Amino acid sequence: MALLSVQNLRAYYRTEVYGISRIVRAVDGVSLELQRNEIYGLAGESSCGKTTLIKVISGTIKPPLRVEEGKVHYQFGSFEIDMLHISPEDLRRNVRWKEISYIMQGSMSVLNPVRRVITTFYDIVTTHQGYTDRKAFLGQVRAHISKLGLPPDVLNLYPHQLSGGMRQRVAIALATIFQPSLIIADEPTTALDVVVQRGVLQMLKEIQAESNNTVLLVTHDLAVHANVADRVAIMYAGRIVEEAPTSLIFNAPRHPYTQHLIRSLPMIGDRSSRASLPGAPPNLANPPGGCRFHPRCPHVMDICRVEVPEMMTLPGNQRVACHLLAEGRR
Amino acid sequence: MSTYDKLLDVQRVTAVFHIGSIIGGTRLVAVNDVSFSLDRTRPEIFTLAGESGSGKTTLARLLLHDLEPTSGAVIFEGRDLATIKSRKDTLEFMKKVQPVFQNPFETFSPLRRVEDYLYDTAINFGRAKNRRMASVVVDEALHLVGLSLEEVTRRYPHELSGGQLQRVSVARALIPQPRLLLADEPVSMVDASLRMAIVNLFRKLRDEQQVSVIYITHDLATAYYISDRIAIMLRGLVVESGPVNEVLDRPLHPYTQVLKESVPEPVPEQRAQWIRPIDLGTTEVKEYARIGCKFAGRCPRVMDICRQTNPPDIHVEGRIVKCYLYQGQESS
Numbered sequence: 001m002a003l004l005s006v007q008n009l010r011a012y013y014r015t016e017v018y019g020i021s022r023i024v025r026a027v028d029g030v031s032l033e034l035q036r037n038e039i040y041g042l043a044g045e046s047s048c049g050k051t052t053l054i055k056v057i058s059g060t061i062k063p064p065l066r067v068e069e070g071k072v073h074y075q076f077g078s079f080e081i082d083m084l085h086i087s088p089e090d091l092r093r094n095v096r097w098k099e100i101s102y103i104m105q106g107s108m109s110v111l112n113p114v115r116r117v118i119t120t121f122y123d124i125v126t127t128h129q130g131y132t133d134r135k136a137f138l139g140q141v142r143a144h145i146s147k148l149g150l151p152p153d154v155l156n157l158y159p160h161q162l163s164g165g166m167r168q169r170v171a172i173a174l175a176t177i178f179q180p181s182l183i184i185a186d187e188p189t190t191a192l193d194v195v196v197q198r199g200v201l202q203m204l205k206e207i208q209a210e211s212n213n214t215v216l217l218v219t220h221d222l223a224v225h226a227n228v229a230d231r232v233a234i235m236y237a238g239r240i241v242e243e244a245p246t247s248l249i250f251n252a253p254r255h256p257y258t259q260h261l262i263r264s265l266p267m268i269g270d271r272s273s274r275a276s277l278p279g280a281p282p283n284l285a286n287p288p289g290g291c292r293f294h295p296r297c298p299h300v301m302d303i304c305r306v307e308v309p310e311m312m313t314l315p316g317n318q319r320v321a322c323h324l325l326a327e328g329r330r
Numbered sequence: 331m332s333t334y335d336k337l338l339d340v341q342r343v344t345a346v347f348h349i350g351s352i353i354g355g356t357r358l359v360a361v362n363d364v365s366f367s368l369d370r371t372r373p374e375i376f377t378l379a380g381e382s383g384s385g386k387t388t389l390a391r392l393l394l395h396d397l398e399p400t401s402g403a404v405i406f407e408g409r410d411l412a413t414i415k416s417r418k419d420t421l422e423f424m425k426k427v428q429p430v431f432q433n434p435f436e437t438f439s440p441l442r443r444v445e446d447y448l449y450d451t452a453i454n455f456g457r458a459k460n461r462r463m464a465s466v467v468v469d470e471a472l473h474l475v476g477l478s479l480e481e482v483t484r485r486y487p488h489e490l491s492g493g494q495l496q497r498v499s500v501a502r503a504l505i506p507q508p509r510l511l512l513a514d515e516p517v518s519m520v521d522a523s524l525r526m527a528i529v530n531l532f533r534k535l536r537d538e539q540q541v542s543v544i545y546i547t548h549d550l551a552t553a554y555y556i557s558d559r560i561a562i563m564l565r566g567l568v569v570e571s572g573p574v575n576e577v578l579d580r581p582l583h584p585y586t587q588v589l590k591e592s593v594p595e596p597v598p599e600q601r602a603q604w605i606r607p608i609d610l611g612t613t614e615v616k617e618y619a620r621i622g623c624k625f626a627g628r629c630p631r632v633m634d635i636c637r638q639t640n641p642p643d644i645h646v647e648g649r650i651v652k653c654y655l656y657q658g659q660e661s662s
Contacts (some may be wrong), residue, residue, distance in 0.1 A: 045521040046492070164382075193381035193548060194592040202605055220522060223551075223594035227601040246598045257523075263528045265596045266551040268578050274555065276527035280491035 001075050002033040003181060003214050004057065009070035011056050014063075024285045026052035026065075028238040031311065034182070037212040041206070041229030041246070043222055043261075045281055049238040050218050054186055057216070058102055059077070059083050074183050097128045101175040103168075105187040110160040110171050117170055118155040124174065141177065147204060148173050165196030169203055176207050183208075184216045189224070201228055222265060226250055230316075234258045237282050237292035239260050240311070244318035254320040256297050291323065299324055336391070336405070337509055337542060339367040343402035343416040345388050358618055361386040362566035363402070370407070373542045375532060377553040377574065380563030381589075386546045387643070389563075390514050393544065394429055407509075425455050428503035432515040434495035442499050445482050445591070446503065448472070471501040475531055475540065493524025500531060504541070514546045516564040529556055544598070550593050554578050562586050565617050567626040572649025582651045585625045623653070631655060 008031055013024040026049040034040050044050050048270050056067060056115065061084075072083035076099050086095070094157055098232055104110065113119050122134075146152055159167060168188060175183055184202065189197040205228060208215050225232045226246060233243040242255040253259045264274045279296040282288055288295055294304040301323060309321045345361040360386070364624065368376060380385050391397040392404055395411045404411045406427065414423050431437045438444055448468040449461055458464035469479040474483070475497040487495055496516060505509055517525045529552050535541045541654040547553055553560055554574055561571035570583040581587045594604055617624050633654060641652045646659050 044608075045523060192549075194594075195381065195588060198592040198594070198604065205605060221594070223596040226596045226598045227594045227604045250596060250598050259616070261522055262596070264522070266529075266555040267595060267597075268551055268554045268593060269589065271555055271575075274526045274530070276525070276530060277523045280493060280524065281521065 002289030003036050003075060004034040005073045006030060006032050007071040011052055011065060011070040012068055013065050022285055025238050025287060027282055030240055034214050036214055038230045039208055039215045039217055039228055041225035041232040042218045043220060043225055043232060045220060048235045050235055054184055054218060058184055078148055097124055098178045099180050100182045101180040103175045103185040103188050105190050113159050116156055116158060141237055144177055145173055165192055165200060168200050172204060179211050182214045186218045208244060222261060237287055238284055242320045248316055248318050255322050256299055257293050336406045337370045337576040338365045339405040340365055343392055343399040343404060345392060349524040359566050360385045363558040364389060364568050366561060368542050373540045374535055374558040375543045375545055375556050377545045377560040379547055379550060379553050379560055380549055380562060385566040386563055387514060388420060388602050390512055390546055395423060425506040426508050427510045428508040430500055430503050430511060430513040430516050433519045434492060434499050435487060437499050440487050443485055446486055448502055450506045451502050455504060467505060471504045474504055475501045492520050493527055496520050496528055511541055511543045512619055513543060532556055567624060567652060569652045572648060576648050583653050584629045584631055
């Protein structure tokens with residue numbers, strides 16, 4: 001059975017200011033399954049709903065964000081949970097850090113700036129596991145840190161004494177200390193230089209290969225997905241438009257949006273002209289009807305303007321939501 | 331070639347910052363003896379590439395006459411920027427060299443309509459006497475970037491997409507009819523599906539408007555796509571420079587090689603190579619202060635001499651490389 005199963009999830013932001021109500025449909029009908037022992041890549045442009053989806057998956061749903069419809073179901077080794085109906089206490093004690101952990105873009109905000117790195121490790125163990133043997137825990141942290149190839153003296157330093165890449169690797173060490181089943185990495189290397197990015201992602205991949213857990217890697221950088229992910233999902237305006245094993249996404253994309261994204265990637269060694277799509281991603285407070293990509297799509301048909309395309313499963317485990325496939329045109 | 335044949339001539343500029351107090355502080359050489367020039371008649375896109383902390387932005391400030399070099403000179407159209415003091419001269423210089431910044435949402439005030447910036451620029455730089463006359467100039471500039479005055483009239487920054495807004499900021503820079511655009515990471519905040527529109531725009535400006543562009547970026551893939559020449563910076567030094575296809579197809583400096591290898595290629599079949607472990611090296615300040623080659627601490631081919639003295643510029647295979655590996659192979 002899948003580790004995480006998300007079914008037809010709709011999560012909207014509802015705000016009311018001076019009597020004017022506004023609904024932002026950030027996640028609008030998303031279904032996906034995360035298997036054990038895989039790196040699942042999630043790609044999409046800014047404000048396409050990536051972060052909202054992660055918020056719901058990780059159980060941090062706070063107003064004005066509300067889940068309108070759908071299911072988020074986890075099957076961990078010994079127990080299962082329904083993320084939309086779990087008590088905050090249960091979530092904190094048994095799930096966060098132990099089963100689901102989170103690596104975010106600015107690792108500076110994970111580490112307490114006025115305390116040594118080791119204190120943050122202690123904080124996590126006291127909150128999520130109850131205080132046990134301090135010495136034994138220190139030994140466990142030391143072993144974990146050295147296994148990840150970090151110098152042991154980082155534990156006694158303050159966050160500002162570390163470089164950006166080192167901080168991000170410490171954040172990954174923090175997130176993996178209890179061997180969680182799912183690691184959610186939200187743009188973990190966006191602020192880093194390419195050389196450091198490569199080092200950080202190598203470490204993430206090593207951890208995954210060793211402990212066979214699941215990584216949900218969220219980044220807008222498709223080239224990173226090409227090198228790290230096992231499967232990739234492409235989001236556009238609150239919906240997943242295509243999901244497939246990495247090589248199919250890059251070599252045989254079926255959705256016009258994915259096709260455009262892949263074709264427009266610049267590469268060293270190739271100076272042939274790259275085109276750009278007309279228009280811009282829609283405002284999710286007022287999205288276009290039917291397929292949300294239709295105003296920018298080069299293959300738009302009448303049906304695209306009125307009807308939301310169904311997700312179709314093709315051979316090779318490729319899922320695509322596009323009317324062109326039903327029409328049998330491609 | 332006399333200096334006057336060059337649009338821009340950067341002659342051995344160095345910028346030194348002092349960190350900390352007067353007594354206990356350290357010196358940080360942010361830009362270290364950098365030289366390059368742009369031709370006056372043949373417009374080109376020149377890329378300054380490097381990681382964060384390599385001195386790219388400090389160099390940009392020197393070129394924009396926003397910062398005085400500690401030593402060396404920046405000569406624009408035959409005139410040393412250090413001699414530009416009066417308001418009139420500054421305005422004359424700003425007319426010819428215009429900046430485009432990284433984040434278009436920070437470039438424009440959220441409380442002002444974007445068209446106001448365009449009108450102000452047209453009037454301040456003397457392209458028009460009043461708003462009515464300026465509208466022609468503004469519309470012309472917007473057309474160059476694929477927009478029209480109608481599309482932006484009465485719009486505030488939040489009503490435009492990042493890509494549109496970045497194009498407006500390029501249009502604004504074009505109003506004074508500059509000879510040189512200085513674009514500091516112009517596409518890093520722009521979404522993937524809109525990025526190529528901006529990048530293609532720089533190509534078009536070079537080919538059709540004879541505008542030279544200094545493109546500052548950490549993204550080697552777009553640099554390869556648009557530029558003619560490239561300079562790779564490391565800790566304030568230009569370690570390798572030359573035609574972009576020479577430098578990036580066959581990098582000679584070990585740092586350029588590591589940098590190029592680290593750029594993820596959007597080809598899943600090549601991932602085995604990218605995943606190969608690398609050495610991440612020491613912290614920034616240590617590398618700046620290093621005696622000898624700044625890359626010696628991380629270089630896979632380091633020799634004794636690299637730790638003792640700075641490698642000189644070596645002309646080899648159509649480019650300039652700062653690396654002892656190529657000593658004795660100079661081409662004349």
